[in-house]
Amino acid sequence: MLHDDRFRGLTLQDVRKDLIAGITVGIVAIPLGMAFAIASGVKPEYGIYTTIIAGILVALLGGSRFQIAGPTGAFIPILLAIVLQYGYENLLIAGFLAGIILLFMGFFKLGSLIKFIPRSVTIGFTAGIAVIIFTGQIGNFFGLEGIEKKELFHENMLEIIHQFHTLNWYSALTALIGLAMIIMIPRIAPRVPILLVALLIPTIIAMVFYPDKIETIGAAYGGIPSALPTFHFPEITLEKIINLWRPAFVIAFLGGIESLLSAVVADGMTGKRHHSNRELIGQGVANIVTPLFGGIPATGAIARTATNIKSGAKTPLSGIFQGVFVLITLLLFAPYASFIPLASMAPILMIVAWNMSESKSFAHILKLKKGDSIVLIVTFLLTVFVNLTVAVEVGLLLAMVSFIRRMSGMLDIEKLLPIRQSEEASKEFTITDRNCPEFDIYTIEGPLFFGTAAKFEQTLSQAINKRPKILLLRMNNVQLIDASGEGNLSTLVKNFQKRGGIILISGIGAQPLQILKNSGLYYQIGANHVFEKIEDAVNYANSLLNNHLCKTCRQKGFEQCGAFNLLEEQEKAYVLSQ
Known part of the structure; x- marks a missing residue:
């Protein structure tokens, strides 16, 4: 004693x-x-x-x-x-x-x-x-x-x-x-x-x-x-x-x-x-x-x-x-x-x-x-x-149930476009409702678990239907991913890749990253498609874009799309407009 x-x-x-x-x-x-x-x-x-x-x-x-x-x-x-x-x-x-x-x-x-x-x-x-x-x-x-x-x-x-x-x-x-x-x-x-x-x-x-x-x-x-x-x-x-x-x-x-x-x-x-x-x-x-x-x-x-x-x-x-x-x-x-x-x-x-x-x-x-x-x-x-x-x-x-309901309301998914001032991707981004047929960026904030997985899949499935070439998911503020969240993300990745699209991820935290590695989804996306910084992900995406389409595109997803030639003016970049 x-x-x-x-x-x-x-x-x-x-x-x-x-x-x-x-x-x-x-x-x-x-x-x-x-x-x-x-x-x-x-x-x-x-x-x-x-x-x-x-x-x-x-x-x-x-x-x-x-x-x-x-x-x-x-x-x-x-x-x-x-x-x-x-x-x-x-x-x-x-x-x-x-x-x-x-x-x-x-x-x-x-x-x-x-x-x-x-x-x-x-x-x-x-x-x-x-x-x-x-x-x-x-x-x-x-x-x-x-x-x-x-x-x-x-x-x-x-x-x-x-x-x-x-x-x-x-x-x-x-x-x-x-x-x-x-x-x-x-x-x-x-x-x-x-x-x-x-x-x-x-x-x-x-x-x-x-x-x-x-x-x-x-x-x-x-x-x-x-x-x-x-x-x-x-x-x-x-x-x-x-x-x-x-x-x-x-x-x-x-x-x-x-x-x-x-x-x-x-x-x-x-x-x-x-x-x-x-x-x-x-x-x-x-x-x-x-x-x-x-x-x-x-x-x-x-x-x-x-x-x-x-x-x-x-x-x-x-x-x-x-x-x-x-x-x-x-x-x-x-x-x-x-x-x-x-x-x-x-x-x-x-x-x-x-x-x-x-x-x-x-x-x-x-x-x-x-x-x-x-x-x-x-x-x-x-x-x-x-x-x-x-x-x-x-x-x-x-x-x-009350907790899950509150947590599900914490998931926020918004479409972004970068404000570019030079040939390097800017650190500034803004919310937009414009579309680019080649490149979409979505920021995801909040836990990705069974209470929010349906909202996640429903929102991003619309992006797949618009068939951009590249889909960048900015996940800096995703603190948690569970089996349901990983499953819905996996479905999104598979469907998008079947259509020839490329998934990029930036800023993913330690716990979500480990879940993706354990499930094998990390390797399916591709280690070279997972970035620590969104600027690097945007620069990489730009290198994959079809420059001819960007030059002739009439969608004007970016404010400057119709005003510059990507082949000739690399110093100019996409600027987002509200």
Whole structure:
């Protein structure tokens, strides 16, 4: 461990700071771990187990100095849906498979690819998750009875409406006290552990003034055992893998995104840099091991990581100390957790949902009124009303289509003619709509890929139909050519050469040139027909022109075509006119 560069320069002073930070984060993590587990449809101790195991493993094996891992609010809709549809045992299998996926993502260095996921998609499903978490706590906030958890959002809302007559005023009072504390304490005493106080004070009030009037963890789940979790390897079959691979992929996908976003936030706060692929490997190991002890899927927690940094953490030891502190708390105080009212946890989760909704970013993207806005709204609505799996798939697809559409509009093809002042080709060119039966020049700007290949072929096929002898493609600003672009260019070259034409290319970049060489198109065009500078290409083209035709041509593609004799006056050149 000490050979890890994240521990380099470790001192006793750093260890002391890490210990304080670990305890501080542990105090925050305990109520959140239980709350997230309950909201995910499993027993509260499973959230505690996840906090302990994942927290320690990610600290040891991850790629960030400050990352705090554990159960997070982002997973709640996914995990609840899996529990409702497949059951708790299959949730463990899905988490185990997600860990393997994360492990492979790290090994194959896919950490950087996750950074390319559009912000409109991440904000869309994050806001959708926030809505699901917030509304999912209405029942506990008001102490509603007889509510049956459903998979779909509108079904859950109908359940709340139908059962609202069972409102428990004691639960509502308890929740309001907790909510008031979460709002007021940061203003009065910002150093106080808000969530723990907001959990304990309502619990004490309920125990003293109206015991047995509201539902508690003990009444709902039988209390939390003060013992270490036992090892249990889930029964994994091929049928289960087939049924669970999509939920597992979504867990891995979301876990990878949130973990790397958390690591990026930590980098911004500290000036350090994380190792993205190593972070994925650490998250993968944590999610493989945690289900073996009954824990639910885990990821990097942005708020707890930020708390860790603000508390003075220096190395990953703080994450290890956090896990150990939560473990000791479990062993010593677990029986007392049975007295905690579910109503006191509801405002904690509601505040978490509000904070993760990123309402300002949502409104900002919405104001753009472009493709990103559509992606945002569709992803958000699908997350809320269908499920996160479909939302992510459709959101990414729409984002890709929107991106291709924008990129296709970036391809610009214009006809040029050189302005010539002497017998040497000038460096100045201008756009024209005139024609020369012997020589056409086109400048191509933008990526030549599958989204623009059709436009490229359609535009230049017109040039072929006019049958000039020489076609010069100026490709200085073509940054990219893919297989589709190369294919359409190849078709153009073949058709033009079949008619006896000559293709010249100038200014082509390294990537497009390598593609042409790999495909053999470079050699079909001819190495002597590919030029670095357009002036050289124009001079070469002039040497191939039929001088007699130029002398007698009436097309006047160039302004000076009818005014000079190319055979007798080599010092004059073509001049373009608008």
